[in-house]
Amino acid sequence: MNPEKKYIIRKQELFSQITDLIRKDGYANLTVRGICNDLGISTGTFYHYFPEKNDLAWILFSDIDDYFKDVVAFKFDDNELNNLITYCIEYGNYVVDSGVETCRCISVAPLKHMNHNYLDENRSLFQLLLKILVRGVEKKQFNDTFIPLEITRMLMVLLRGYSSDWAKCNGNYDLVEKLENFIRLFSKSIVN
Amino acid sequence: MNPEKKYIIRKQELFSQITDLIRKDGYANLTVRGICNDLGISTGTFYHYFPEKNDLAWILFSDIDDYFKDVVAFKFDDNELNNLITYCIEYGNYVVDSGVETCRCISVAPLKHMNHNYLDENRSLFQLLLKILVRGVEKKQFNDTFIPLEITRMLMVLLRGYSSDWAKCNGNYDLVEKLENFIRLFSKSIVN
Amino acid sequence: MNPEKKYIIRKQELFSQITDLIRKDGYANLTVRGICNDLGISTGTFYHYFPEKNDLAWILFSDIDDYFKDVVAFKFDDNELNNLITYCIEYGNYVVDSGVETCRCISVAPLKHMNHNYLDENRSLFQLLLKILVRGVEKKQFNDTFIPLEITRMLMVLLRGYSSDWAKCNGNYDLVEKLENFIRLFSKSIVN
Amino acid sequence: MNPEKKYIIRKQELFSQITDLIRKDGYANLTVRGICNDLGISTGTFYHYFPEKNDLAWILFSDIDDYFKDVVAFKFDDNELNNLITYCIEYGNYVVDSGVETCRCISVAPLKHMNHNYLDENRSLFQLLLKILVRGVEKKQFNDTFIPLEITRMLMVLLRGYSSDWAKCNGNYDLVEKLENFIRLFSKSIVN
DNA sequence: TATGAATGAGCATTCATTCAT
DNA sequence: CATGAATGAATGCTCATTCAT
Numbered sequence: 001m002n003p004e005k006k007y008i009i010r011k012q013e014l015f016s017q018i019t020d021l022i023r024k025d026g027y028a029n030l031t032v033r034g035i036c037n038d039l040g041i042s043t044g045t046f047y048h049y050f051p052e053k054n055d056l057a058w059i060l061f062s063d064i065d066d067y068f069k070d071v072v073a074f075k076f077d078d079n080e081l082n083n084l085i086t087y088c089i090e091y092g093n094y095v096v097d098s099g100v101e102t103c104r105c106i107s108v109a110p111l112k113h114m115n116h117n118y119l120d121e122n123r124s125l126f127q128l129l130l131k132i133l134v135r136g137v138e139k140k141q142f143n144d145t146f147i148p149l150e151i152t153r154m155l156m157v158l159l160r161g162y163s164s165d166w167a168k169c170n171g172n173y174d175l176v177e178k179l180e181n182f183i184r185l186f187s188k189s190i191v192n
Numbered sequence: 193m194n195p196e197k198k199y200i201i202r203k204q205e206l207f208s209q210i211t212d213l214i215r216k217d218g219y220a221n222l223t224v225r226g227i228c229n230d231l232g233i234s235t236g237t238f239y240h241y242f243p244e245k246n247d248l249a250w251i252l253f254s255d256i257d258d259y260f261k262d263v264v265a266f267k268f269d270d271n272e273l274n275n276l277i278t279y280c281i282e283y284g285n286y287v288v289d290s291g292v293e294t295c296r297c298i299s300v301a302p303l304k305h306m307n308h309n310y311l312d313e314n315r316s317l318f319q320l321l322l323k324i325l326v327r328g329v330e331k332k333q334f335n336d337t338f339i340p341l342e343i344t345r346m347l348m349v350l351l352r353g354y355s356s357d358w359a360k361c362n363g364n365y366d367l368v369e370k371l372e373n374f375i376r377l378f379s380k381s382i383v384n
Numbered sequence: 385m386n387p388e389k390k391y392i393i394r395k396q397e398l399f400s401q402i403t404d405l406i407r408k409d410g411y412a413n414l415t416v417r418g419i420c421n422d423l424g425i426s427t428g429t430f431y432h433y434f435p436e437k438n439d440l441a442w443i444l445f446s447d448i449d450d451y452f453k454d455v456v457a458f459k460f461d462d463n464e465l466n467n468l469i470t471y472c473i474e475y476g477n478y479v480v481d482s483g484v485e486t487c488r489c490i491s492v493a494p495l496k497h498m499n500h501n502y503l504d505e506n507r508s509l510f511q512l513l514l515k516i517l518v519r520g521v522e523k524k525q526f527n528d529t530f531i532p533l534e535i536t537r538m539l540m541v542l543l544r545g546y547s548s549d550w551a552k553c554n555g556n557y558d559l560v561e562k563l564e565n566f567i568r569l570f571s572k573s574i575v576n
Numbered sequence: 577m578n579p580e581k582k583y584i585i586r587k588q589e590l591f592s593q594i595t596d597l598i599r600k601d602g603y604a605n606l607t608v609r610g611i612c613n614d615l616g617i618s619t620g621t622f623y624h625y626f627p628e629k630n631d632l633a634w635i636l637f638s639d640i641d642d643y644f645k646d647v648v649a650f651k652f653d654d655n656e657l658n659n660l661i662t663y664c665i666e667y668g669n670y671v672v673d674s675g676v677e678t679c680r681c682i683s684v685a686p687l688k689h690m691n692h693n694y695l696d697e698n699r700s701l702f703q704l705l706l707k708i709l710v711r712g713v714e715k716k717q718f719n720d721t722f723i724p725l726e727i728t729r730m731l732m733v734l735l736r737g738y739s740s741d742w743a744k745c746n747g748n749y750d751l752v753e754k755l756e757n758f759i760r761l762f763s764k765s766i767v768n
Numbered sequence: 769t770a771t772g773a774a775t776g777a778g779c780a781t782t783c784a785t786t787c788a789t
Numbered sequence: 790c791a792t793g794a795a796t797g798a799a800t801g802c803t804c805a806t807t808c809a810t
Binding site for chain 5: 391429
C-alpha cells in the first residue's frame with residue numbers, strides 16, 4: 001500500500017472513532033486534548049491528520065452527500081411526489097441516525113471551510129432535490145408557481161430548520177414523522 | 193426617582209449600548225472584558241447589572257414578544273390569511289431590523305435560561321400566531337387537515353429556520369421577500 | 385436612648401443574624417454581598433457597623449471569654465481536678481454549640497486583629513484555666529513537674545487542637561467525650 | 577529515559593522550586609500566575625504538571641509519610657517509650673524543617689483530595705505510631721487504660737494541634753522542645 | 769444613618785496550536 | 790510517523806471596599 005493511501009486509511013480510522021465521540025459528548029464539548037486522550041494518540045498525531053479542529057465538522061457533513069448520492073438516489077421512481085416525500089423522510093432518517101449532537105454541530109458550524117461551502121448548491125444533496133422538482137414540473141406533476149430552483153432552496157431551508165429545531169429540543173420528538181407531515185401538507189401547494 | 197427604577201433605567205441604557213456592540217461584532221465574539229472596555233465601565237459594574245453573560249442573549253429576544261404583542265397585534269384585521277402573511281412579514285422585518293448578528297446569536301443561544309424557555313409555547317409570539325390559525329379554522333378560512341396547534345408549531349419552526357438561514361448567509365438576500373413567497377405558497381395548503 | 389447605645393444595639397442585632405449565617409454556611413463561604421442580601425441591608429450599612437469583614441470572626445470568639453467568665457467560673461468547687469475536667473467539658477460544649485462552621489472559622493482566623501490577639505494569655509479563657517492549675521499546685525492536688533503557666537499553655541494548645549480536628553472531621557464524633565477521655569488520661573500525669 | 581520518567585522528573589523539579597516559594601510566601605498567598613512568573617514557565621505548563629492548584633498542597637504532605645517510613649522507622653529500638661518520644665521529636669523536626677508556611681498550608685488544606693484523605697489512618701505516619709503503642713502494650717511497657725488505637729488517635733490530634741499552634745505563632749517558639757516536654761509529661765499517664 | 773452603584777485587581781482554568789525530538 | 794512538553798492569550802467571574810448621594 002502506498003504511503004498516501006495509508007495516510008487516508010488511518011485518517012478515516014481516527015475520524016470514525018471521533019465521530020463516536022461527537023455523538024456521545026457533542027461537538028461543542030470536544031477538545032483536542034480530550035479527543036487525543038480518548039483515542040490514545042498524541043496531539044501531534046491529531047494535527048498530523050486534521051490540521052484544524054474544525055476539519056472534523058466538515059468531514060462530518062460531507063457524508064450526507066454520499067448517502068444521498070449512493071443510497072437515496074436509487075430509491076426514486078417515476079412519481080416525483082413520492083420521490084419528494086422519500087427525500088424528506090430519508091433526510092430525517094439520516095439526521096436521526098447521526099444523532100442530536102452531530103446535528104447540533106452541523107447547525108452551528110461555520111459556513112465555509114477551505115473551498116467548500118455548507119450551503120453550496122452544487123452539493124449532491126441539493127442537486128438531487130432540484131432534479132426531483134425539475135422532473136416534476138416537466139411531467140406536469142408539479143405546478144410552476146415558482147421555478148424548481150426556488151422551491152428547492154425553500155425546501156432545503158425548511159429541512160435544515162426542522163433538523164435544527166429537533167436538535168434544540170434534544171431530539172425529543174419524532175423528526176421523521178414531523179417532516180413527513182410537513183412535506184405532505186406543503187406538497188399540496190405545489191402539485192397540480 | 194426610586195432606586196429600583198434607576199437601576200432599570202441604567203440597565204436599559206447599558207443594554208442598548210451592548211446591543212449596538214452585538215450588531216457590530218456578533219454575540220459570539222463578545223467578551224465581558226471587551227464590552228466593559230467599549231462601554232467604559234468596570235467588570236464589576238457589568239456584573240452588577242447582568243449577573244451572567246448569557247443574560248444578554250435573553251434580554252435580546254424577549255424583546256420580540258413585546259413587539260408582536262404591542263405592535264403587530266394591532267395590524268390584524270378580519271382576514272386571517274392576510275393576518276398570517278402580515279405575521280410572517282413582520283417576523284422578517286423584526287429579524288432584519290435586529291441584524292444578522294443578533295439573529296445568529298438567537299439561533300445559537302442556549303434553550304433555557306432561568307425559568308424562561310426559548311421555545312416556550314406561552315410566549316406571545318407563539319400565542320399570537322396560534323390565535324390567527326384558530327380563528328381561521330373557526331371562520332372556515334383555513335382547512336383542518338392539521339389542528340391549528342400543529343400548524344403553528346410547524347410555522348414557528350419554519351420561520352426560525354428561515355431566519356437562521358438568512359443569518360448564515362450573512363443577510364445577503366431579502367428575508368422578508370423570501371418569507372412572503374414562502375407563506376403565500378404554503379398557505380395554499382391550508383386555505384379552503 | 386443615646387446614639388452610641390443605639391449603634392451598639394443595632395450592631396449586636398446584626399451580628400446575631402450573621403452568626404446564624406456563619407453556622408449555616410460557614411465563615412469561609414460568606415461574602416459581604418451575600419450577608420447583606422440575606423440580612424436585607426446594604427453594603428454601606430454593613431461597613432458602617434463592621435469596618436472590616438474580619439471583624440466578624442473576632443466578635444465571634446470574644447464570646448467564649450464571656451461564657452467562661454460569666455457561666456463556667458461559677459461551676460467550680462474546691463476540687464481542682466474536677467474543675468479541670470469541668471473546664472474541658474465546658475470547652476467542648478461551647479465548641480459543639482457554636483457548630484462546626486464557627487469552629488472552623490476560628491481555627492483558620494488570622495491571629496491578630498487591631499489590638500486583640502487570639503492567643504492572648506490575658507483572655508479570661510486562659511486566666512481561668514491558669515488559676516485552676518495554680519490553686520491545684522498550692523493545694524498539692526497537682527504536682528509541679530511543670531509550672532502551672534506551662535501546663536496551661538499546653539492544655540490550651542491541646543483543646544484548640546481537638547476542636548480544630550473535630551471541625552476537620554465535620555463534627556462526626558463526640559467532641560465532649562473525647563475531651564473528657566483526654567483530660568482524664570492526661571490528668572494522671574499532673575495529679576499527685 | 578522513557579517519557580513517563582521524564583515527566584516525573586520535571587514535575588519534581590518544578591515542585592521543588594514551588595516548595596521554596598511556599599516557604600517564602602506562604603501557600604495562601606500563592607497564585608498560579610505568580611508561581612509561573614517566578615518559575616519562568618507558562619500557566620499551560622503549570623497545568624500540564626499540576627492539573628489543580630490544590631495538588632501542590634497534597635504533594636506537600638504526602639512527603640511526611642515517606643520520611644517517617646524511610647527514615648524515622650529505622651531509629652526505633654526496643655524501648656517503646658523512647659520510640660514514642662523519638663516519634664514526637666521527629667514529627668517536630670519535620671514540621672520545623674518544612675517551615676511555618678508549609679505547616680500553615682497543611683493545617684488549612686482541604687481534607688480530601690482525589691482518593692487520599694489527610695486524616696487517613698492508613699497513612700504510614702499513623703500506622704507507625706500505632707505500632708509503637710501496640711508493641712508497648714504487648715511488652716507491658718504501656719498500660720491499657722485506652723486501647724492503642726485510641727491513644728494513637730489522641731496523639732495525632734495533639735501533634736497536629738501543636739504544629740498548627742506553632743505556625744499560628746509564626747514559629748516563634750521551639751516546637752521540638754515543647755513537643756518533647758508534652759510527650760514526656762503525657763507518657764506518665766500511659767506507662768506502667 | 770443608610771444606600772447601592774461603581775471599582776478593578778485578581779483568580780483559576782481552558783485550549784488550539786507549535787515544534788523540537 | 791509520532792510524541793508530548795510548552796505556549797500564553799483569553800475567558801467568565803468574584804469580592805472587599807469606597808464614596809457620592
